[in-house]
Amino acid sequence: MTEAKPLQAAFTSGAAFTVGAALPLTVILLAPIERMEYFLYSFSIVFLMVLGMVSAKIGGSKVSVAILRITIWGTLAMGASVAIGYLLGVSIR
Amino acid sequence: MYSLDNYLSFHYINRSNWLRAAVLGANDGIISVSSLAAGVVASGTSRENLIIATVASLIAGALSMSAGEYVSVSSQKDTENADIQREMKELRDMPEFELKHLAKIYEDRGLKPETALMVAKELMEVDPLAAHIRDEL
Numbered sequence: 001m002t003e004a005k006p007l008q009a010a011f012t013s014g015a016a017f018t019v020g021a022a023l024p025l026t027v028i029l030l031a032p033i034e035r036m037e038y039f040l041y042s043f044s045i046v047f048l049m050v051l052g053m054v055s056a057k058i059g060g061s062k063v064s065v066a067i068l069r070i071t072i073w074g075t076l077a078m079g080a081s082v083a084i085g086y087l088l089g090v091s092i093r
Numbered sequence: 094m095y096s097l098d099n100y101l102s103f104h105y106i107n108r109s110n111w112l113r114a115a116v117l118g119a120n121d122g123i124i125s126v127s128s129l130a131a132g133v134v135a136s137g138t139s140r141e142n143l144i145i146a147t148v149a150s151l152i153a154g155a156l157s158m159s160a161g162e163y164v165s166v167s168s169q170k171d172t173e174n175a176d177i178q179r180e181m182k183e184l185r186d187m188p189e190f191e192l193k194h195l196a197k198i199y200e201d202r203g204l205k206p207e208t209a210l211m212v213a214k215e216l217m218e219v220d221p222l223a224a225h226i227r228d229e230l
């Protein structure tokens with residue numbers, strides 16, 4: 001049985017979210033506004049790959065598996081939100 | 094090098110709890126904030142508005158992530174504590190049955206019946222509750 005630590009989990013995930021969200025925020029501050037969507041999606045995939053690599057290194061598991069998994073599922077999630085936006089008529093210019 | 098004292102430091106499973114929370118948080122931060130920003134960009138707004146929306150989603154997301162982790166891990170902890178309370182009651186009410194139960198667990202793991210009973214007896218002399226929590230739950 002693993003010991004559940006609510007405060008540790010809350011702090012860790014909140015801090016990790018802030019670090020993760022700071023990455024697309026940096027893209028928004030720096031990338032040209034006309035092609036922002038493309039910059040956001042391509043950089044997000046790079047960020048996810050880095051996250052996969054770092055998490056596998058920390059956990060001592062296989063790096064390639066973690067990168068592949070996080071990239072595929074992350075791309076699917078972002079692709080699905082683009083598709084929903086398209087269906088609702090907010091297509092990317 | 095490996096010795097019996099430092100053996101665990103070559104393993105990473107003790108990190109799995111906070112690593113899980115960190116990967117969940119960072120993954121969510123990247124994907125949800127990127128997707129939201131892309132949606133806002135598609136509305137043709139200015140960079141200033143885009144920055145406001147993104148910062149808002151960063152703050153809201155981080156707080157919601159913390160609150161969500163806190164309540165979800167708390168509910169897991171509550172369940173574990175309730176199970177421990179139940180186990181204490183069982184140990185008080187029917188110690189003989191609990192001894193047999195523990196021995197049966199060790200038997201199922203591959204010990205001979207005599208050995209299993211001996212192990213169960215000795216462990217229950219040390220700390221009955223700890224033995225049951227570790228091996229029964």
